[in-house]
Amino acid sequence: MNERILKTLEFEQVKNKIQQSLTTEQGEEEIRQLQPSSDEATVQAWLDETEDGMKVQRLRGGLPIPKLNNIKPHMKRIEIGANLNGLELAEVSRVLSTTSELVRFIEDLKDSELEFLRLYFWEDQLTTLPELSGKLRRSVEEDGRVRDEASSELRTIRAQIRRSEQTIREQLDGLIRGKNAKYLSDSLITMRNDRYVIPVKQEYRGIFGGVVHDQSASGQTLFMEPKQIVELNNRLRQQQIAERTEIERILAELSAELVAPRKDILHNAYVLGRFDLMNAKARFAKDLKAVVPAINQANHVYFKQARHPLLDQDKAVANDIMIGEDFQAVVITGPNTGGKTISLKTLGLLQLMGQAGMPLPVAEESVMGIFDEVFADIGDEQSIEQSLSTFSSHMTNIVSILDKIDEHSLVLFDELGAGTDPQEGAALAIAILDAVGAKSAYVMATTHYPELKIYGYNRSNTINASMEFDVDTLSPTYRLLIGVPGRSNAFEISRRLGLDATVIESAKQIIDEESQDLNEMISDLENQRKATETEYLEIRHYVDESEKLYRDLKNAYSYFFDEREKEMDKARKEANKIVNEAQENAEKIIKEIRQMQLSGQGNVKEHQLIDAKSQLANLQQDEHLTKNKVLKKAKAKKQFKPNDEVIVETYGQRGTLIKKVGDDQWQVQLGILKMTIAEADMTLTTPIEEPKQRVVTGVQRGASARVKPELDLRGKRYEEAMAEVDQYIDAALLANFAQVRIIHGKGTGALRKGITDYLKNNRNVQSFEFAPANQGGNGATVVTFK
Structure with a gap:
């Protein structure tokens, strides 16, 4: 794309806006090199990356990329065998740690099954080096200082240095306190030539002895190293030299570790720059409420509700700008300060931004084309150096444009034919537009000439347009009207400003009848457009309501069937649960009946049968x-x-x-x-x-059968007695006794224990206890039924 169009349409200013959101030097290099492309595959890839960046921004707040410096010079030094300093190694370490963090972040997006167009492609190109990254992080601080953990030798040396410094300070503290303070200019410890010294008054230099390292400007104070600490300072100096030697060895070792993977590290930095640019474009889109347009291979451009990106977005008037599908030439007519030039620049700049993969401040479903070149002749082209007038400069530029355009070009003309005689200028403008149309290029032109209004009607693939003017407020609305030519509002404005009606009528008589008819036609077209727009808005309102109702009904219909299936599933599960519980309870009751049969020699009592049937009925x-x-x-x-x-x-x-x-x-x-x-x-x-x-329960009873309230078991064997107790208890229950007494005697206690165990397990027994002393004591048991 030619440099002139980028400057004319202020493309660099848009790049500067995006650059403000970048955090890496590599990203800044990417935006500096960014130019519009005419290769469709490249443009589509850039737009896809922008779409991905906006999606990540919307879902996760953006990609986690911190501030990163450019490491290309560092890797160049590594390539030639040089060693890096601590700060340079820290910058390389930051690139490696950022790479690992970004890979983890994107893997999390994969785990969430989020789909992206290009994000995973770039992530696959990142190479993580965990061992090298960990070693650098353990060895070098963020500010480039080598850490004690870099080596055991360095840790030992630094511990010795700290002990030596502490010893020196303790000795110097003893010298500057007490009786020696009068010999000092100040009671402080300072350093000269990397050695600890004290400020001694010049006349007392012999008191402390040692070495003089410096003196004050007046010469009254000498900075002396007392003889007591000379040896300590020497030892400290040796330790510091050993520290520096060890640090140089560590830096050389770490630099050598970077030789093999240097290309991977450089590519990581490049990919991080691409990710940074994606982030910046996403933030730019958020600020401008911008979207990613679709590409139309036939070069049909339709920017819905387009706004110029460099204007205040709260005040900018959005316009629908279209060219290519129904017409290849748009002629915008009308007075100055109405917004014609801004509309022209908006079309050109948005097209350049789109071909550079940037988001556009337009509405959804906007489409853009792919042009090999965009040309423009806009603004004051007067050249003092070449002694050319404005008209001459414009013509020179236009001649150059006409030589280069083809069917894949977009041309923008501002005030075409201006700067010369109106009649000749209008003729030139028409001829230039015909020349552009002959090469099938797309063109949008602004002009004052009324002759071009007729041109828009007479030429195929050409349409008139104008900027709306509100005669009530005597100010432009900055709305672009496609299909309606601009008309002169001079008479109407003059009338509202108070010009005498006779003067206005005289002026109308002077202009030719053809111009009056043209203005009246334009006026009728504007009225029809406004009426059609009102009807369209009303119909659009009803259509929107109908679509909303349809969506609501569709959602409700889907929700109804989903809920019905959920309730059916829930009912089936509940029914199955009830059936399973009933089966389990029935099995339990049947099992109890079988156990009773086995324990009662195959006889089941009447009340047991009734109780079992009752439990089954309760299911x-x-x-x-x-x-x-x-x-x-x-x-x-x-x-x-x-x-x-x-x-x-x-x-x-x-x-x-x-x-x-x-x-x-x-x-x-x-x-x-x-x-x-x-x-x-x-x-x-x-x-x-x-x-x-x-x-009933194996015991035959007639109408005259009688059950006694007392059972005597004395003299009977254990098995016989227990069977008789079982039968007696059932008979007592059938006879509706509330209480009975069982005489079992004292004996060995075996029968008494057996009866006690039986009564404990009988569900019809409420309680039992030994009889009172006058009725047998512990030789008899009184049983109370429920």
Whole structure:
């Protein structure tokens, strides 16, 4: 791209804005060398890098790149075999540590499955050298000072130096205090020629002896090294020389470590500079609310809501600027100070920025072209050195432009044909535009000449444009109107400023009828444009609302199905959980019944069966039908009376009503058990014939069977007695006894212990204890049932 266009459109000032956000010298070198490119692949790669930088800035606040100095001179010295000093090694170490940190940062982005266009490409080119980086970091401080940890020898030498300095200071402190203070100009310890000295008055130099290293300007004070510390200073000096020698050895060793990987280190620095530039462009985009445009291979340019990047973004008027698709030439007409030149420069500068991979202050969905060259003839071109007038300078530049342009060129003309006779200037302007069109170049031109308004209508691929002017406020709005030529507002402005109407009418009579018709046509076009724009904004409003409603409905529809599936899955899991719990409980109850059968010689008692059935019935899940009106109405029709046959739903047993014991409670005969049951738990059923007798838990009982409240087991064997206790307890429960007494005697205590263990494990026993002393004491047990 020619240097003249970069200067004319102030491309360097845009680069300076980006440079303010750079943190590395390599990044600054990258921005200095940055020029617009006409290679589409290169431009696309640069734009992709900008897009990645903006994405990282948005998600993570930018890439972690600290301030880095240029290490190219250091690596050049390494290449020729020279050694680096501590500060230079520290700068190389900072590059290596930054490389490692940046690789970790980008790997974290990979782990988050974030997609980028070019970021991972550059990350793959970084080479981490952890061992070398760690050694440099352990050996050299950030300010270049060699650390004690660089070698054990250096650590030992520096410890000796600290001890020597402490000894010297202690001895000098003893000399400057007490009676010797009167011989000194000041009670302080200082240094001359890297040796510790004290300020002695000139007349007392013989008091301390030793060596004089310096004197004051007046000669009244001598800086003396007392003879007592000469040897100590000598030893300290030797230690300092040893320290310097060891430091030089360490620096040489570290420099030698850089020889092999020097190319990798240099490339790391280059890649860090690229990353730094990506960061800076992303910050520039954030400040300007800029975006990355798409590239149109047919060179159709459409910058939506474009703003000049060097203007105050809060005050700049955004305009839609387009060229290439429907027209290759745009002619902007209208008065001065309306913003024509700024619109011209905005198009050219944004195109240059885009071809340099920079973000543009435009709206989303903007597109740019790729031009081999951008030419411009803008501003005052008067040349004093060549004694050329403004018009001559413009013509010289235009001639040069016409020689170079082709179908891949963008040309910008400001005030085309100005500076000469209006009639000749207009003719020249039309001829120049025709010459540019003959070479199929893209052109945007500004002019004052009304003849060019007709040119915009008569030439194919050419369109008129103008800058809007508000006659009510007598000021420009700086809005670019594509398709509407500029018109003269002189008469309207003069009328509003108070010029006599007769004068204005006289002026209208003087201008030719063709010019009046043209102005009236332009006025009609402006009115139509404003009406169309109003209708468009109204329709756009309704379209936006419709699109928002559609998105909301689509999201709601998707959300409904997602939630329905979630609830279905949740219900299936809950149902499976209930079924599994029910199966586990049923298995547990069945297992208990089997155990009871095994422990009771295969006999299961009636109350045990009822209890097991009750537990199984409890596994039935409540279906929450308590609010069902039909069910309530059906239950209301129940009319219970004594001797009715009912099914007790809780236990799944048939019973007979005996009497009502409450508002909704009945005493029910369940077999030989009497229980109080709520009406809601019973259902009327048809009576069935009772069998004459039935077997319960293996014990046959007639109607006249009687159970005594006392069981005597004295004289019986253990097994026989325990079986009889089991049967007796069941019989006592069926007989509805609240309490019984078991006589087992004292004997060896085995039977008593067996009965005690049995009663502990019987769920129907509430408590048991030995009988009172007058009823057998510990030879009998009183059992109380629940």
